[in-house]
Amino acid sequence: MILEGNAKKFGDNISTDLIAPGRLFHLRNNLPELAKHVLEDAEPNFAEKIQKGDIIVGGRNFGLGSSREHAPAIIKIAGIGAILTQSVARIFFRNAINVGLPIFECDTSQIDAEDRVQIDLLKGTVENLTKKITLTFQSLPEIMVAILNDGGLMPYIQKHGGFKL
Amino acid sequence: MPKTIAEKILSEKSGQDARSGQIVICDVSWAIAQDGTGPLSIRRLQDAGLEKVFDPERVIFFIDHAAPSPRKELSNAHQIIRSFAQKTGATVSEINQGVCHQRMVEDFINPGDLLIGADSHTCTSGALAAFSTGMGSTDVAVGMALGKVWLKVPPTIKIEVEGNLSKGVYSKDLILYIIGLLTADGATYKALEFSGSTISGLSMSERFTMSNMAVEAGAKAGLIASDQITRDYLKQRGRESHFREIFSDPDAEYEKIITIKAEEIEPMVALPHTVDNVQTASQASGTKIHQVFLGTCTNGRLKDLEIAAKILEGKTIARGLRLLVTPASKKIYLEALQKGVIETLVKAGAAVTSPGCGPCVGIHQGILGDDEACLSTQNRNFLGRMGNPKGFIYLSSPATAAVSALKGEISDPREVV
Numbered sequence: 184m185i186l187e188g189n190a191k192k193f194g195d196n197i198s199t200d201l202i203a204p205g206r207l208f209h210l211r212n213n214l215p216e217l218a219k220h221v222l223e224d225a226e227p228n229f230a231e232k233i234q235k236g237d238i239i240v241g242g243r244n245f246g247l248g249s250s251r252e253h254a255p256a257i258i259k260i261a262g263i264g265a266i267l268t269q270s271v272a273r274i275f276f277r278n279a280i281n282v283g284l285p286i287f288e289c290d291t292s293q294i295d296a297e298d299r300v301q302i303d304l305l306k307g308t309v310e311n312l313t314k315k316i317t318l319t320f321q322s323l324p325e326i327m328v329a330i331l332n333d334g335g336l337m338p339y340i341q342k343h344g345g346f347k348l
Numbered sequence: 349m350p351k352t353i354a355e356k357i358l359s360e361k362s363g364q365d366a367r368s369g370q371i372v373i374c375d376v377s378w379a380i381a382q383d384g385t386g387p388l389s390i391r392r393l394q395d396a397g398l399e400k401v402f403d404p405e406r407v408i409f410f411i412d413h414a415a416p417s418p419r420k421e422l423s424n425a426h427q428i429i430r431s432f433a434q435k436t437g438a439t440v441s442e443i444n445q446g447v448c449h450q451r452m453v454e455d456f457i458n459p460g461d462l463l464i465g466a467d468s469h470t471c472t473s474g475a476l477a478a479f480s481t482g483m484g485s486t487d488v489a490v491g492m493a494l495g496k497v498w499l500k501v502p503p504t505i506k507i508e509v510e511g512n513l514s515k516g517v518y519s520k521d522l523i524l525y526i527i528g529l530l531t532a533d534g535a536t537y538k539a540l541e542f543s544g545s546t547i548s549g550l551s552m553s554e555r556f557t558m559s560n561m562a563v564e565a566g567a568k569a570g571l572i573a574s575d576q577i578t579r580d581y582l583k584q585r586g587r588e589s590h591f592r593e594i595f596s597d598p599d600a601e602y603e604k605i606i607t608i609k610a611e612e613i614e615p616m617v618a619l620p621h622t623v624d625n626v627q628t629a630s631q632a633s634g635t636k637i638h639q640v641f642l643g644t645c646t647n648g649r650l651k652d653l654e655i656a657a658k659i660l661e662g663k664t665i666a667r668g669l670r671l672l673v674t675p676a677s678k679k680i681y682l683e684a685l686q687k688g689v690i691e692t693l694v695k696a697g698a699a700v701t702s703p704g705c706g707p708c709v710g711i712h713q714g715i716l717g718d719d720e721a722c723l724s725t726q727n728r729n730f731l732g733r734m735g736n737p738k739g740f741i742y743l744s745s746p747a748t749a750a751v752s753a754l755k756g757e758i759s760d761p762r763e764v765v
Binding site: 196198200201204205206208209210211212213224243244247248249250251252253256270272273274277278281282324325326335336337340341345346348 | 371373384385387388391392395396397398413414419421422424425428465466467468470482483484485486487489490494496498500532533536537566568622709710711715728730731732733734735736737
C-alpha cells in the first residue's frame with residue numbers, strides 16, 4: 184500500500200493535550216466536532232488547512248501524555264493519512280494503530296513543511312518527492328501490521344475472535 | 349534464567365517464559381477506564397457487538413475526571429457508563445469515590461497483578477509490585493470483553509537510590525529529579541524499577557508518587573519490589589493474604605542501571621511546559637503564582653495533606669492567591685476530616701473540592717486565567733493542561749506547594765520545615 188500527501192510539520196513533544204485539549208473534554212463523544220479543533224493549540228485553525236491524505240511530520244516524542252485515544256482518532260477523522268515522526272510515545276503509538284492510523288518512526292529532519300511525501304508500507308520507505316530523498320522507517324511488529332491491515336483493533340478482533348500470534 | 353519483575357509477572361500472565369523484547373498475550377487481572385476514556389471503550393464494544401465483560405468485578409469504570417459533572421455533555425457520558433454497567437454487571441466507582449489510581453491501590457491491586465487502564469497514570473499500581481500500564485480505549489475495551497491483552501515485554505531500567513532524603517525533600521522531588529535526568533522520552537517502551545535503600549525506606553504513599561510519574565519519562569511501568577511495607581499496607585486494607593514477595597532476581601538483565609545519592613536531591617520544581625524541565629525550588633524561587641493546587645493521584649493522599657497542613661497551620665495564604673485542595677479518594681477525605689487536616693487547610697484559606705481529579709485535567713474546578721501561573725502537586729504541566737493554553741503550570745511536592753502558597757511565589761520549603 185502506498186500513501187501520498189503533503190507534509191504538515193510539527194516540532195518535538197506534541198502532547199495529547201495539544202492534539203485534543205482537556206478544555207474540550209465535553210466533545211469527546213462527538214468526535215467529528217472535536218476533530219474541528221485538532222491540534223489547534225499547537226497551530227491555530229489547523230483542521231481547516233488539512234487536505235485529505237496530508238501527512239503529519241513530527242519531531243521527538245509525538246503524542247506524549249494522556250491515554251486519550253480521541254487524539255489519534257480525530258487526527259484521522261480530520262483527514263490526515265499517516266504520521267511520520269522522529270519518535271512516538273508508547274500509548275499514542277498503540278492507539279494510532281488501533282484506530283487504523285498508520286504511524287512510523289523515521290528521520291523527519293529530512294522533511295520540510297509542505298514537501299510531497301510518499302510512504303510505501305510494504306517496502307518500509309518514505310520518498311520525499313520534493314527533495315528526491317528516500318528514507319527508511321522502523322518496521323512495525325507483526326501483530327501491529329495485522330491490526331493495521333484489518334483497519335484497527337476492533338475489526339481485527341472481530342475477524343479473528345481474539346489475538347493471534 | 350534470572351528475571352526482572354516485569355518478566356516475572358508477564359511470564360506468569362502469559363504462561364510463557366517471557367523475556368524482554370518478546371510479544372506475549374496475557375490474561376489481565378483488571379481492566380479499568382475513567383469517564384474521559386470509558387465511553388469510547390463502551391462505544392467500541394457496542395459497535396463490534398461485544399457488549400460483555402470478562403469478569404464484572406474486575407472491570408471497573410471510574411467517574412473521577414468530571415465528578416460531579418460540570419456540563420450536560422459530560423452528564424450524558426456518565427449515563428453511557430452507568431447504563432453499560434447495568435447491562436453487563438461491570439463495576440462503577442461513583443463521583444464521590446475518588447481518582448481511579450488511588451482507588452485501585454486502596455481497594456483492589458495485589459502484587460503480581462496485571463492491570464490495564466485507559467488512563468496514562470495507571471502505572472501508579474506498580475508500587476505494589478503489580479504490572480500496571482496505561483492504554484487507550486480500544487485496547488482496554490478488548491481487555492474488558494475478553495480478559496486478554498497483547499504486550500511487548502519491556503526491558504527494564506533500574507534506578508537505584510541510596511541514602512536518606514534531606515529534611516524538606518520528598519519522593520516527589522526525587523521523581524522530578526529522575527525525570528529531569530532521563531528526559532520526557534528517556535524510558536519510552538521501557539519499565540522503570542525503583543530500588544535501593546531510599547526506596548525501601550519510603551512509605552507506600554511516597555512510593556505511589558514515584559510509580560505514578562514513571563510515564564512522564566515515557567515508561568510503560570514504574571515497578572517497586574514488594575516488601576514488609578507492602579505487606580503492612582495490604583494488611584491495613586484486609587488483603588494481607590494476597591501479599592507475595594515479587595522482586596527482580598539478583599542477576600536479572602537490566603538495560604541500564606542508574607545510581608542516585610539521596611543526599612544530593614534538593615526540593616525540585618518542573619517549569620512550564622514539560623515535566624523534564626526541572627530546576628531546584630531555590631533556583632525557581634521568587635516566581636509569582638496565582639493558584640496552588642494540592643491533590644491528584646500523584647500527591648493527594650493523607651500524608652500529602654498533612655505535610656501541607658502542618659506548614660499552613662495557624663497561618664493564612666498570601667493575599668490574592670487561591671489554594672485548591674482535592675483529596676484523592678473518599679477514604680482520604682474522611683481521614684483528613686477526622687484528623688482535623690481539612691479544618692486546618694480551610695482555616696488557612698483553602699477551597700476544598702470533592703474527591704477526584706480536581707483541576708488537574710482542565711475540565712472544571714480551578715481553570716487558569718490568561719497569563720496565570722499555578723504551582724501544583726500533580727504530575728503533568730503541558731501547555732493547556734489546566735484548561736487554558738495561556739496558563740503556566742509548575743509542579744512540586746506538597747511541602748513546596750504549601751510554603752509557596754504562604755508567600756505567593758515559588759519558595760524553598762527548607763526555609764520552614
